[in-house]
Amino acid sequence: MLIEAVRRGAFRHRPAVLLCLVLMTALAALASVMIGARHVPPAAVWDAIFAPSGTEEDIVVRSLRLPRTAFGVLAGTALGVAGALVQGHTRNPLADPGLLGVTQGAAFAMVLSIFTFGVTGVGTYIWFGFTGALAASVLVFVLGGSGRGGATPLTLALAGAAVTAFLHGLVAGLVLLDEQAMDTYRFWQAGALAGRDADALPVLLPFVLAGLVLATANASGLNALALGEDVARSLGHRIGLARAVGVAAITLLTGAAVAACGALAFLGLIVPHLARALSGPDHRWLLPFSGLLGATLLLAADVTGRLVARPGEVEVGIMLALLGGPFFIALVRRRKAMRL
Amino acid sequence: MTPTPGTPTPGTPTPDTPAHSLEAHSLEARELRLGYGDRLVVDGLSLDLSGAGITAIIGPNGCGKSTLLRGLGRLLRPRGGQVVLDGADIARLPTREVARRMAVLPQAPQAPEGLTVSDLVARGRHPHQAWYRQWSTGDEKVVNAALAKTDMLEHAERPMDELSGGQRQRVWISMALAQDTGLLLLDEPTTYLDLAHQVEVLELVQRLHSDDGRTIVMVLHDLNLAARYAGRLVAMREGAVVTQGAPAEVLTEGMLEEVFGLPARVIEDPVTGAPLVIPLGSHATPRDSDQAAG
Numbered sequence: 284m285l286i287e288a289v290r291r292g293a294f295r296h297r298p299a300v301l302l303c304l305v306l307m308t309a310l311a312a313l314a315s316v317m318i319g320a321r322h323v324p325p326a327a328v329w330d331a332i333f334a335p336s337g338t339e340e341d342i343v344v345r346s347l348r349l350p351r352t353a354f355g356v357l358a359g360t361a362l363g364v365a366g367a368l369v370q371g372h373t374r375n376p377l378a379d380p381g382l383l384g385v386t387q388g389a390a391f392a393m394v395l396s397i398f399t400f401g402v403t404g405v406g407t408y409i410w411f412g413f414t415g416a417l418a419a420s421v422l423v424f425v426l427g428g429s430g431r432g433g434a435t436p437l438t439l440a441l442a443g444a445a446v447t448a449f450l451h452g453l454v455a456g457l458v459l460l461d462e463q464a465m466d467t468y469r470f471w472q473a474g475a476l477a478g479r480d481a482d483a484l485p486v487l488l489p490f491v492l493a494g495l496v497l498a499t500a501n502a503s504g505l506n507a508l509a510l511g512e513d514v515a516r517s518l519g520h521r522i523g524l525a526r527a528v529g530v531a532a533i534t535l536l537t538g539a540a541v542a543a544c545g546a547l548a549f550l551g552l553i554v555p556h557l558a559r560a561l562s563g564p565d566h567r568w569l570l571p572f573s574g575l576l577g578a579t580l581l582l583a584a585d586v587t588g589r590l591v592a593r594p595g596e597v598e599v600g601i602m603l604a605l606l607g608g609p610f611f612i613a614l615v616r617r618r619k620a621m622r623l
Numbered sequence: 624m625t626p627t628p629g630t631p632t633p634g635t636p637t638p639d640t641p642a643h644s645l646e647a648h649s650l651e652a653r654e655l656r657l658g659y660g661d662r663l664v665v666d667g668l669s670l671d672l673s674g675a676g677i678t679a680i681i682g683p684n685g686c687g688k689s690t691l692l693r694g695l696g697r698l699l700r701p702r703g704g705q706v707v708l709d710g711a712d713i714a715r716l717p718t719r720e721v722a723r724r725m726a727v728l729p730q731a732p733q734a735p736e737g738l739t740v741s742d743l744v745a746r747g748r749h750p751h752q753a754w755y756r757q758w759s760t761g762d763e764k765v766v767n768a769a770l771a772k773t774d775m776l777e778h779a780e781r782p783m784d785e786l787s788g789g790q791r792q793r794v795w796i797s798m799a800l801a802q803d804t805g806l807l808l809l810d811e812p813t814t815y816l817d818l819a820h821q822v823e824v825l826e827l828v829q830r831l832h833s834d835d836g837r838t839i840v841m842v843l844h845d846l847n848l849a850a851r852y853a854g855r856l857v858a859m860r861e862g863a864v865v866t867q868g869a870p871a872e873v874l875t876e877g878m879l880e881e882v883f884g885l886p887a888r889v890i891e892d893p894v895t896g897a898p899l900v901i902p903l904g905s906h907a908t909p910r911d912s913d914q915a916a917g
Contacts (some may be wrong), residue, residue: 300664402683440732503749506746507746507749508732509734509735509738510732510733510734510735510743511729511732513698513727513729513732514728515691515699516698516718517696517698517722517727517728517729517749518746518747518749518802519718519719519720519721519722519723519728519749520718520749521718544917546904559737563737563738563739564735564736564738564742564743565738565743615905618658
């Protein structure tokens with residue numbers, strides 16, 4: 284009954300829903316700045332942002348909470364949009380942004396940099412992670428496209444699975460040899476917004492923006508591909524181009540997010556299903572809805588993680604799995620997940 | 624009352640149709656070679672479909688008729704030879720330009736869950752849009768006209784998955800109509816439909832030709848319906864054209880034996896006068912014993 288109502292009615296109110304999602308994201312960001320292990324009164328938060336005077340509270344807000352919130356918005360948006368893109372291109376509701384080997388590529392490059400160069404510090408290995416993510420995706424695209432039929436969702440998914448398995452083996456070997464790599468990897472794999480180097484933000488931002496622009500350009504192509512490749516081609520879409528733009532967008536968005544915040548690809552699996560229930564199958568709405576929901580959900584999980592184990596905190600990747608898992612099961616059981 | 628292989632009638636615009644008349648286009652296969660993987664399905668086929676009204680391609684399963692249609696519609700890249708649209712090699716034309724002249728509807732297309740009728744038909748406007756001009760009142764008008772033409776306007780806001788098979792097929796045809804093309808290629812438009820809905824869809828196809836002057840090429844399984852609704856039949860076997868022409872010339876007992884390996888009798892349809900195939904299976908016992916199957 285509910286699904287009928289959603290189908291018939293709610294899609295007509297998409298502009299209003301969009302506004303609500305923007306407000307929800309803003310609220311989540313606000314909560315992320317206000318709430319933490321240390322109690323900072325709202326007035327002090329305001330002062331810290333707009334009139335800092337170097338108090339301890341100012342430092343907490345400016346150097347910890349603001350970057351953390353910014354990373355949450357960046358990674359959440361990126362993974363939400365990347366998830367919608369990867370599910371749209373593969374027409375597979377179980378696809379997540381890590382499908383193209385991006386996550387394992389980042390993990391491998393990061394671990395390798397620690398092992399060979401003794402790189403320490405989040406700020407440095409983000410770069411290795413991002414480069415590794417791009418390289419793995421290019422490798423998957425080349426492998427998946429080398430067959431006679433070119434790059435199809437199936438060959439890309441298979442090549443992605445093969446590259447992921449291969450890199451996973453190498454990572455497992457390397458972390459056994461190097462204790463420091465092991466520690467960093469374990470922390471990275473859980474996924475966290477805290478302790479990131481704020482300097483990485485302005486450098487990752489252009490890549491995420493480029494990914495969002497490519498995703499926007501991809502929306503109409505994805506709408507056509509959802510009708511099958513033959514229909515898309517007959518409507519005058521260039522399939523190869525649409526696939527390449529999609530892969531580039533997924534790589535930039537996922538690469539930046541996982542390099543900065545760790546293996547949070549699960550977010551990219553669940554968010555598009557929530558967004559689709561609100562937007563219907565039109566990617567021009569689904570992509571922005573997924574981005575906003577991704578940011579909201581990631582920030583909400585992060586804030587919850589700060590509250591449940593005071594004075595310590597639970598990392599966002601763990602919170603996401605604990606909250607998102609049952610939620611996703613409920614979604615599937617109530618059949619609100621839509622066939623692609 | 625035999626349908627004649629007609630030249631496209633320029634068509635008087637009814638209130639439902641866009642105000643302009645559709646351009647006539649020429650479509651031709653020259654020495655076309657098509658295949659999948661290592662298998663060559665169509666080898667050196669030449670066929671001129673220009674100004675032919677409604678053409679139905681018939682032939683046994685696996686004879687390459689759908690492959691030929693996909694080749695004609697540039698959904699499949701030729702291994703050799705070319706498809707010529709208005710005098711130019713279709714492979715060299717921008718695909719969007721082709722989509723403004725020719726609409727292709729594959730067999731049994733699938734829509735994602737929750738997609739509404741009007742959203743689906745609106746996607747047919749893509750070849751006429753650009754990133755700086757997404758949706759205009761002109762697009763709206765064409766979409767509404769396309770839905771009116773197929774009698775689906777009242778269902779415009781319903782999701783596709785609530786519709787019956789026949790209604791769904793009419794929506795897909797509306798999407799092809801929204802492309803506003805003079806050429807329309809249909810791959811088995813009656814698949815999975817019961818007889819009443821098959822007739823309904825084919826009468827719609829006939830109107831698309833007689834009202835608007837569209838040139839239509841379709842692959843059709845049912846020989847009797849093909850003979851009734853097409854002005855011209857093209858019979859294929861093993862990737863080659865065996866014979867083509869008016870239904871009465873093509874649909875003969877000799878052709879059925881040669882192309883389909885089917886012993887059959889062909890009589891005149893008492894209603895339309897078109898040829899009517901009566902298959903003689905090996906167990907059929909004709910009423911007049913001297914006409915028994917060989």
